[in-house]
Amino acid sequence: MVSPFKDHQSHSPSYTHSFIKKILPYFIYVILPIAVIRLYLYSPTLPQSSTVHHHLPQPSTVHHLPHSTTPISITTPSSSSSSHEEEEKKPEAKETQCDYTDGNWVPDKMGPLYNGTTCGIIKEGQNCITHGRSDLGYLYWKWKPKQCPLPRFEPNTFLHLLRNKHIAFVGDSMARNQLESLLCMLATASPPKLVYTDGEDNKFRRWNFASHNVNVSVYWSPFLVKGVEKSKSGPDHNELYLDQVDERWAADMGKMDMVVLSVGHWFLHPAVYFEGGSALGCHFCPGLNHTEIGFYDVLRKAVRTTLKTITERRETSENGINVIVTTFSPAHFEGEWDKAGACPKTKPYNKGEKNLEGMDAEMRQVEVEEVEAAKVNGKGFSGFKVEELDVSYLSLMRPDGHPGPYMNPFPFFNGVKERVQNDCVHWCLPGAIDTWNEILLEIMKKWNRG
Template sequence: MGLGSTNPLKSQPRSFTKLLPWALYSLLIPLVLLHLYFRPLHFSKTSPNNQIPPPHKPVILFSQVLKAGIKQEVLCDYFNGKWVPNNSGPLYNGTSCGFIKDGQNCHNHGRPDKGYLYWRWRPKQCRLPRFEPTTFFSLLKNKHLAFVGDSMARNQLESLLCLMSTASSPVLVYSSGDDKKFRRWRFPSHNINVSVYWSPFLVKGMEKSNNGFNYNRLYLDSVDERWASEMGKMDVVVLSVGHWFLHPAVYYEKGSVLGCHYCPGLNHSEVEFYDVYRKALNTTLKAVMDRRSGDAMDVIVTTFSPSHFEGEWDKAGACDKKKPFEEGEKTLEGMDAEMRKIGVEELEAAKKKEMGKRVRLQALDVTKLALMRPDGHPGPYMYGFPFANGVRERVQNDCVHWCLPGPIDTWNEILLEVIKRWENGFEMH
């Protein structure tokens, strides 16, 4: 082209020159996205306001099928999301499932509202599938799944039994202890054992008694052998504790008194229960890693589940909300945030120490999704028809445990996703 030649673009219609930049952008944007996919940006761990984000790494990779039929790995943080209305409702009800502890059977105890049953948790980056019993059976075939902890562990166990029993009926093969605190069921169809072990501290402890001392005793450097002695028989372990650490207690370590929490009259120094909770988790996870040999074992730590008492626990309206909190209406803070933080930190520290493949570790981070559901507790319906004779000023409320069916079923939907990822050969991050 000579120096005197005209610019070919000037000879084109004005509409063409307007469209040209957009055509170039349409070519550049896919190239940029491909570059970012293969060479992702790396950001500093410090947030823009120079605050270090909380130690939160329960990020799970899972496979999502695109419309074109192509699978891609998507980051999914189940901790972040919101509750959305859902018309499908639960897979079971208070009548169809026979494993619900009486105090959590809200429907059969006369709770009149049913709206709490029609919500689903929606993570921000992905979709959380409904619980698939047949998938769960195929993944746990010939395995032993154990829930170890306090009444929240039992609450989650009974939710899982209800979900599983929609596809196959289990047989109770073992029961022992007060209030049946040690139980085991077997699903003959797939040779699956599901157990619950009562251990409210995970470490060795002596619970307070009405006839003796009015405080718990915890031995922070010794794991509770009531469940740990059977560790070799377990394939998947779900650890769930927290609320019992708030009770008055004396703590022992290395054969001597370390201190106590809320024990007036005893000449012991006050020890913050946060530190004790951390020590108990540390001792427990160390025992798991030290003792495990042979086949790999999966260990899942369920994070702290907040309560929703408003005012006094024996008032009729202690937790009377009828729908979830909306995003931004309730903030995770104070004790709830600290207990969750400790659980995640100890789990992540244990991951770094476990260099072999004998133990796989993962946090089941349910604290925020639980915090957002003040409507999901039994409240006064921990007892049958508490207002049959009129509304009383004082009635005991349960604003800690969860109605079945209810929000806690979501915990087991996430549990299934964790196990699916492990079985498909993907490590958790």
């Protein structure tokens, strides 16, 4: 390594020798004892961590990114820095609003807290490491907000804030994806115990962290409201009842202290919509006698019904409830879903390459607007807090984070095939989705500060 002082010119040997003879006694009898005493009295204390950092292979190359531009103006909750250095610099600084949507992905040598071989909770289709994905550069990026730092996830802090409480993830497979990310990060501090499972593909599960008596659940409910999912033996479309919440999760609402709602992708499927006992219309239902009405307003009604029902049912409860709505997470298909190279990117987008627009922006906007409306409508309920976990833009910028063909084990073991299944919707674990839970923790910390 080249010294940063290589251009400094040294003095002649005779001059240097004479100077050292003169200064050495002073150094030994005066300066050295002072330095030792200062080291003893003011030795810095290193931060302790009870988390286990599992070893991950390092990528061969990490690409540096310029700052990203973001079209998002809605701000998410504020968070003061947990950095001791920042506290020393600004001991009287007041908490400022932080927009976690405004930032860019930067290289991160530390990598994730866990890996796919040690967690034991990850759904097989998102376990990209064990399925043979070799380009591991996607593990070494960190989201850097423009206005504030985003601290590394602290599992013990998360568990402490939820001691003796129950957090439930409700929604579609993205809710499950986020849940499994959280479980794996928490497992680095405390082992979870599976205490309940039900439903096909384990769609209803609950874990308990005995160290803090924290319960973490997942409820499959791809519309949040009552719905009948299409099946091979029934109609080839979904049926949604937009004025009725899905009781498969809502029946347990009284036992929940915090609920994370995450839906969106299932609203793109063909469906017929009902409200007040009659059909409103449909989305992509040729051959049926219904009016095509799209899905944006339907998503709005579903989120509105859900948030309204939560406030109505919990308003009279002694214990409050905190609600998080995770915004729509864009997919990254390039071409056909079953063709090689459907999501081929190996690093985040650079500045200017991508903007949040079209359907992705519309879906996010609907969810953000309904959360903001719920804040106003729930002001009279002191035990009700609601916030959007706005991940749409930061997720859009990570086309490299999906399983792609590695949704199946070693898809190219027998050579590259022209047709191969690809998952460009869900996220590899560990990976970019871990950032969602880092921001979730910052929201919880802000709420805890009052």
